[in-house]
Amino acid sequence: MEKTNRNIQGPRSKVAIIGTGSVGTTLAYTLMLREVAGEILLIGRNQAKAEGEALDLRHAQAFLPSPARVRAGVLEDAVDSDVVVACFSAPQPATLTDRNAMVRKNAELMREILPPLAKIAPDCKLVIVTNPVDPMTWLAIQLTGFPPERVFGTGxxxxxIRLRELLSADLRIHPDDLRAYILGEHGDKQFAAMSLAQAGGERIVPTPERRAFCERVKGFGIEIFQKKGNTSYGIAQATSYIIESILFDERRTMPLSVLLDGYLGLHDLCLSIPVVVGRNGIERHIQPELSGEEIALFREAADTVRSIIDNLKKELP
Structure with missing residues (x-):
C-alpha cells in the first residue's frame, strides 16, 4: 500500500532546499536516493556551487529507476513548493561548543530570506534545520505569518535516533523497534524521557548506564562538528524522514520543535515534543505524562530558549 501511495504522490511533490552546504546537499542526495520528491530545487548564495551540486546529483540519479528533476535556482523558483527546508547558516567557527552562539547571525539570515519566501511559497510546509533550531523555529513563525502547524524544526x-542507537546496542534490539525520545531543547538542556521509553510494550529500565547515554547524546553533534567540520548524514536522514511523512501523509510520530500551545502550561516558545506529522504538517501534538524530574528538566529547557526568544523579540518590527 505504501509503495502505491508513493508512486502516486512522489512525482507531484516539490522540495526546495535553501542552503547548499553539507547539510543541504546531503539532504538533496538522501531525498533523491529515497525517491521522495518529483522535483528537488537547490538554492544557495553561491549560484555556481548550487549548479554544480545539482549537475552532480543529476548524473548520480541516472542510476535510479525513478529519477527526480534536480536543479539549482533562486528564491523565486521556490514557487509552488510543497516543502521548503531552511538549511542555511552563517559560517561556524571551528571552536564552536554551543549552538546558541549562532543566534544573532542566523537570525539575520532568517529576516532576510523568510519574509520574501512567505510571499513566493505561501502554502508550503517550512522545515527549519538552521541552528539553534528552537529559537529559529519560533522566529520563522513570526517572520512568515504561517500557521504554526506548517512551521516546525527538526528538533x-x-x-x-542517537539515543536509540545506544540503547539498541545495549538491549540488542533494532533501533526502529525502540520507543525512546529526547525532548526539550536541541542543545545542552535536552533530556531523555526515560519514563516513556519502551520496547515491545515493555518499559526500558533507566539504569545509571542508560541515563548516562543522554549525556553522550548531548555532545555528539558538537563532537562530530569538531572532528569533521560539520554534521550531515544523521541530520539529512532525519530531515528526509520528516519530509516523507509530510508528502506521503504517513502520520508518523516524532519529536519536533513546535510552538507549544499549553503543554505543561507553556506558550509562545518552541521546544521538542512528540507530534504526528502528515500532509498538513503537524497534525497533532501528543502530550505525554512525564515524571516530576522530567517536567523540571523540560521547564529548564523552556527557560533557556525563552531567554533567547525574549532577545529576538526586541529586534522584531
Missing part, C-alpha cells in the same frame, strides 16, 4: 529527531 530532537536526530538526538532521539
Amino acid at each position: 530532537t529527531v536526530v538526538d532521539s
Whole structure:
C-alpha cells in the first residue's frame, strides 16, 4: 500500500532546499536516493556551487529507476513548493561548543530570506534545520505569518535516533523497534524521557548506564562538528524522514520543535515534543505524562530558549 501511495504522490511533490552546504546537499542526495520528491530545487548564495551540486546529483540519479528533476535556482523558483527546508547558516567557527552562539547571525539570515519566501511559497510546509533550531523555529513563525502547524524544526529527531542507537546496542534490539525520545531543547538542556521509553510494550529500565547515554547524546553533534567540520548524514536522514511523512501523509510520530500551545502550561516558545506529522504538517501534538524530574528538566529547557526568544523579540518590527 505504501509503495502505491508513493508512486502516486512522489512525482507531484516539490522540495526546495535553501542552503547548499553539507547539510543541504546531503539532504538533496538522501531525498533523491529515497525517491521522495518529483522535483528537488537547490538554492544557495553561491549560484555556481548550487549548479554544480545539482549537475552532480543529476548524473548520480541516472542510476535510479525513478529519477527526480534536480536543479539549482533562486528564491523565486521556490514557487509552488510543497516543502521548503531552511538549511542555511552563517559560517561556524571551528571552536564552536554551543549552538546558541549562532543566534544573532542566523537570525539575520532568517529576516532576510523568510519574509520574501512567505510571499513566493505561501502554502508550503517550512522545515527549519538552521541552528539553534528552537529559537529559529519560533522566529520563522513570526517572520512568515504561517500557521504554526506548517512551521516546525527538526528538533530532537536526530538526538532521539542517537539515543536509540545506544540503547539498541545495549538491549540488542533494532533501533526502529525502540520507543525512546529526547525532548526539550536541541542543545545542552535536552533530556531523555526515560519514563516513556519502551520496547515491545515493555518499559526500558533507566539504569545509571542508560541515563548516562543522554549525556553522550548531548555532545555528539558538537563532537562530530569538531572532528569533521560539520554534521550531515544523521541530520539529512532525519530531515528526509520528516519530509516523507509530510508528502506521503504517513502520520508518523516524532519529536519536533513546535510552538507549544499549553503543554505543561507553556506558550509562545518552541521546544521538542512528540507530534504526528502528515500532509498538513503537524497534525497533532501528543502530550505525554512525564515524571516530576522530567517536567523540571523540560521547564529548564523552556527557560533557556525563552531567554533567547525574549532577545529576538526586541529586534522584531
